[in-house]
Amino acid sequence: MSTRVKMTNPVVNGIDDSKKDKTKVKSDPGLLKSYIAALRPWSFTASFTPVALGSTLAYKSDQNFSFLVFVIAVLTALSVHAAGNLVNTYFDYIRGIDNKSSDDRTLVDHVLEPSVVSRMGAVFYSLGCLGFLTLAVASEAKMEHLAVMYFGGLSSSFLYTGGLGLKYIALGDLLIFFTFGPLTVMFAFLSQTGKLTMIPVLYALPLALNTEAILHSNNTRDMDSDQRAGIVTMAILLGRTGSYTFFTMLIFLPFFIFALMGMHYSLWMLLPMLCIFEAFNVERDFRNDTLKGLPQRVAKMNLILGILYTVGCMLADKSAFSF
Numbered sequence: 001m002s003t004r005v006k007m008t009n010p011v012v013n014g015i016d017d018s019k020k021d022k023t024k025v026k027s028d029p030g031l032l033k034s035y036i037a038a039l040r041p042w043s044f045t046a047s048f049t050p051v052a053l054g055s056t057l058a059y060k061s062d063q064n065f066s067f068l069v070f071v072i073a074v075l076t077a078l079s080v081h082a083a084g085n086l087v088n089t090y091f092d093y094i095r096g097i098d099n100k101s102s103d104d105r106t107l108v109d110h111v112l113e114p115s116v117v118s119r120m121g122a123v124f125y126s127l128g129c130l131g132f133l134t135l136a137v138a139s140e141a142k143m144e145h146l147a148v149m150y151f152g153g154l155s156s157s158f159l160y161t162g163g164l165g166l167k168y169i170a171l172g173d174l175l176i177f178f179t180f181g182p183l184t185v186m187f188a189f190l191s192q193t194g195k196l197t198m199i200p201v202l203y204a205l206p207l208a209l210n211t212e213a214i215l216h217s218n219n220t221r222d223m224d225s226d227q228r229a230g231i232v233t234m235a236i237l238l239g240r241t242g243s244y245t246f247f248t249m250l251i252f253l254p255f256f257i258f259a260l261m262g263m264h265y266s267l268w269m270l271l272p273m274l275c276i277f278e279a280f281n282v283e284r285d286f287r288n289d290t291l292k293g294l295p296q297r298v299a300k301m302n303l304i305l306g307i308l309y310t311v312g313c314m315l316a317d318k319s320a321f322s323f
Contacts, residue, residue, distance in 0.1 A: 038106045038117060039124075040085045042296045046180045046211045047077040049306025053207060054188025056313045057200050060321050064193050069138050073191045076131030076150070077184060083124035084157025090117045091161040095168075097229040103221070103295075128154060140194035149187040153179055168231040176215045181208020199322055203313070206254035206272070207306055213250035214298045216243065217282075221291035240289075247286050251279050251298075254305070266316035271308040275301055 051074050059065040092098045093107035093114060106112050132150045136143045156179040159166050166172050185204035190196060219226070219235040220243045226233055235243045255276050262270035278301045285294055313321075 034106070034111045035120070038086060038089060038112055038120065039082045040104070042299050043085065043214065044078055044081060045299050045303035045306065046214060047081040047184065048074060049303060049310070050180060050184035050204060050207055050211075051077050051188040052306065052310045053203065053313065054185040054200055055192050056310050057185070057203055057321070058189045058192030060313060060316075060318055061189075061193055061195075066138070066192060069135065069191050070188075072131055072135045072138060073188050076128050076135060077153070077187070079124045079128035079131055080150075080154050080157050083121045083128060083154075084160060086117050086121035086124065087158055088161045088167075090114060090121065091165065095165075095229065095231075097226065097231060099225060103218070103292075125154065135191055139191045141190045142194070145190055145196055146187075149183065149190060153183055153187065156183070167233065170232045170234050170237055173212060173215060173219075173234040177208050177212045180211040181205065202322075206257045206309065207302075209250050209254050210298075210302050210305055213247060214295050214302060216247050216250060217286060217291065217298050218295040220247070220286070221294065244287060248283055251283055255279065258309070265320040266312070268312040268315040269309075269320075271312035271315075272305045274308060275305045278304075 051070070055065060055070045055073070089098075089104055089106050092104070098104060098108050107114055107117060128150075132146065135150075136146055139146065156175050160172055160175055161167050166175050181204040182201040185200045185207070186196075189200045216235060219233045220240075223233070223235050223240075223243075227236055234246070238246055255273060258269055258272045262268075262273075278297075282294060282298055282301065285291070285297075
């Protein structure tokens with residue numbers, strides 16, 4: 001009785017397996033970078049700043065602040081935001097909207113496969129749900145109240161391009177304004193205080209307007225390709241001139257609101273005015289049709305403006321707030 005031993009040749013088709021392994025190892029850092037890039041981390045400012053603002057308003061409301069709850073709320077919001085970005089990438093590719101000239105070419109250039117992006121989206125939605133459950137235990141808020149806020153945000157992040165695809169019927173701007181402004185600020189406020197009130201919505205408006213400017217600059221840049229794909233965005237409806245007027249309003253109206261708050265409530269509310277010079281810079285680039293990289297610049301301004309606004313609220317006397 002003989003035993004056959006199958007011999008394997010380490011060199012197949014002229015390629016040494018050991019070299020293939022080395023190549024694979026070398027590509028791993030690049031693959032990790034691709035995963036991170038697919039999340040569009042530059043846009044996360046739109047989730048962080050409203051959570052920071054809502055938490056600060058909670059502290060001003062009744063001196064109630066939990067750093068643990070704040071961290072959980074931030075991570076939960078960021079997880080849902082990341083999942084929403086991945087859903088956006090997936091459906092824009094599936095519907096044939098993204099192409100070689102698009103800013104997001106994760107799937108177009110086959111950096112990642114559609115199945116990988118969809119699985120990543122599911123993972124981040126799962127992390128968001130885990131964060132919500134943890135928050136329900138750590139927070140004083142009723143679970144049903146938190147659930148309304150959380151699943152409202154989760155649904156919005158999916159419906160932007162998934163399901164109804166509100167982005168494709170010119171309703172994406174309204175959805176983003178509501179989600180990354182009033183909803184997220186109220187979610188953070190509720191998490192800290194356990195109270196449901198509409199007052200934080202008023203303080204969320206300047207941030208919501210500035211966040212919408214990120215999306216609008218992105219959609220104006222992609223106007224031509226979106227039109228060819230047969231979808232309708234706010235930028236397409238408004239046209240170039242209308243889009244510029246709308247963008248200018250989104251950029252500068254928050255500063256008008258800050259000026260009013262500074263004059264009537266507290267001078268600390270004028271802190272975000274330090275960003276007005278950058279606002280003029282992005283307005284000029286939009287006017288000159290220099291749109292490549294503009295959404296990232298507006299997002300950076302959104303972060304600085306949001307931090308200054310939060311610090312201003314923190315330093316202002318409690319009597320300046322209508323709680």
